[in-house]
Amino acid sequence: MEKLWTENLRDIEPYVPGEQSSDKDIIKLNANENPYPPSPESLEVMKKFDIAELRKYPNANSTPLKAALADYYNVDIKNVFVGNGSDDVIAIAFQALFNSELPIVYPDLTYSFYPVWCRLFNIPFKTYPVNHDFRINPDDYREKNGGVVIPNPNAPTSIGEGLDFVRKIMDYNRDSVVIIDEAYVDFGGISSIPLISEYENLLVTGTFSKSRSLAGLRIGFAIGSERLVSVLEAVKNSYNSYTVDSLSIEIGRASVLDDEYFKETCRKIINTRQHVTEELRALGFVLPDSSANFLFVTHDKLSMKEMFEYLKEKKVFIRYFDVPRIDNYVRITIGTDDEMDVLLKEIRGYIDYVKA
Numbered sequence: 215m216e217k218l219w220t221e222n223l224r225d226i227e228p229y230v231p232g233e234q235s236s237d238k239d240i241i242k243l244n245a246n247e248n249p250y251p252p253s254p255e256s257l258e259v260m261k262k263f264d265i266a267e268l269r270k271y272p273n274a275n276s277t278p279l280k281a282a283l284a285d286y287y288n289v290d291i292k293n294v295f296v297g298n299g300s301d302d303v304i305a306i307a308f309q310a311l312f313n314s315e316l317p318i319v320y321p322d323l324t325y326s327f328y329p330v331w332c333r334l335f336n337i338p339f340k341t342y343p344v345n346h347d348f349r350i351n352p353d354d355y356r357e358k359n360g361g362v363v364i365p366n367p368n369a370p371t372s373i374g375e376g377l378d379f380v381r382k383i384m385d386y387n388r389d390s391v392v393i394i395d396e397a398y399v400d401f402g403g404i405s406s407i408p409l410i411s412e413y414e415n416l417l418v419t420g421t422f423s424k425s426r427s428l429a430g431l432r433i434g435f436a437i438g439s440e441r442l443v444s445v446l447e448a449v450k451n452s453y454n455s456y457t458v459d460s461l462s463i464e465i466g467r468a469s470v471l472d473d474e475y476f477k478e479t480c481r482k483i484i485n486t487r488q489h490v491t492e493e494l495r496a497l498g499f500v501l502p503d504s505s506a507n508f509l510f511v512t513h514d515k516l517s518m519k520e521m522f523e524y525l526k527e528k529k530v531f532i533r534y535f536d537v538p539r540i541d542n543y544v545r546i547t548i549g550t551d552d553e554m555d556v557l558l559k560e561i562r563g564y565i566d567y568v569k570a
């Protein structure tokens with residue numbers, strides 16, 4: 215018989231991230247990680263870091279990192295919040311800013327962590343289907359709600375929207391907090407950060423995991439009005455004062471200061487993305503123009519699930535979602551040119567294998 219105390223255990227279905235592997239031979243294009251190493255300036259900071267510093271708690275306000283971000287985005291330090299990856303930042307934002315009886319709203323095809331947080335924090339939610347071409351229809355977001363969260367560019371669709379789109383969302387939602395999740399914005403998207411001075415209810419989140427090649431270090435941030443940021447701080451300080459560790463504060467700061475390296479790696483990924491998009495289209499694949507570091511790919515005559523499994527055998531990992539509407543799509547992270555050449559070679563191999 216089940217013990218009585220087991221009735222008090224939380225029953226929750228967690229988010230499932232892309233598979234990790236320690237096999238060095240694998241070409242890993244399944245978690246939207248950056249194929250290039252972090253800034254050499256970050257490496258210098260790490261080498262020079264005095265391990266004795268770790269005796270002490272980190273700077274509780276992460277000031278060196280926040281100051282670098284404030285400078286970079288041309289905002290006041292009071293407009294900057296940092297956390298242990300943007301997953302941490304967004305989870306805190308959900309708890310801090312979404313406390314209405316009304317459901318929060320977001321697109322049906324989007325980051326699959328949102329419903330997990332809603333269930334964890336008991337936040338009611340509702341989704342609006344994206345259009346047949348996977349674009350988000352801003353007019354859906356006119357309905358009264360308890361908050362809005364939209365990634366721009368969206369995942370896994372890779373489609374980015376402009377400021378007109380965000381302005382529409384903001385104008386329809388004067389009574390709700392709107393979170394724009396900009397995890398992928400540095401790969402050619404358009405940032406809404408300049409709008410925070412106009413809209414006190416807008417929070418923009420970002421991460422060092424994708425464009426800054428620091429997924430393993432866990433740094434995320436949010437930029438918004440002083441009012442919103444002060445509530446995020448209060449919630450964060452109600453359960454963990456020290457989310458960002460001393461080493462991350464310094465490495466993250468060095469990464470922000472090395473803008474040249476950052477721009478160069480983003481540019482390389484954008485160029486590779488363009489090339490691979492053309493190659494895939496020439497092979498009959500259908501995919502939207504991506505504003506992110508991944509492609510969202512389908513084919514009228516091929517099974518994407520089978521292709522995903524075939525590529526896995528060949529040690530090329532991509533992502534397949536067994537989700538209605540997109541169950542014949544795969545998401546492919548942009549790697550180096552060499553990695554993408556292997557991907558394309560194996561995809562051609564798959565096409566020949568299916569024909570044979």
Ligand SMILES: *Cc1c(COP(=O)(O)O)cnc(C)c1O
Nearest residue numbers: 299300301325365397421423434
């Ligand atoms: C990757 C990702 C994040 C979170 O990344 P962290 O590694 O936690 O900073 C947030 N939102 C979207 C849409 C993402 O793809």
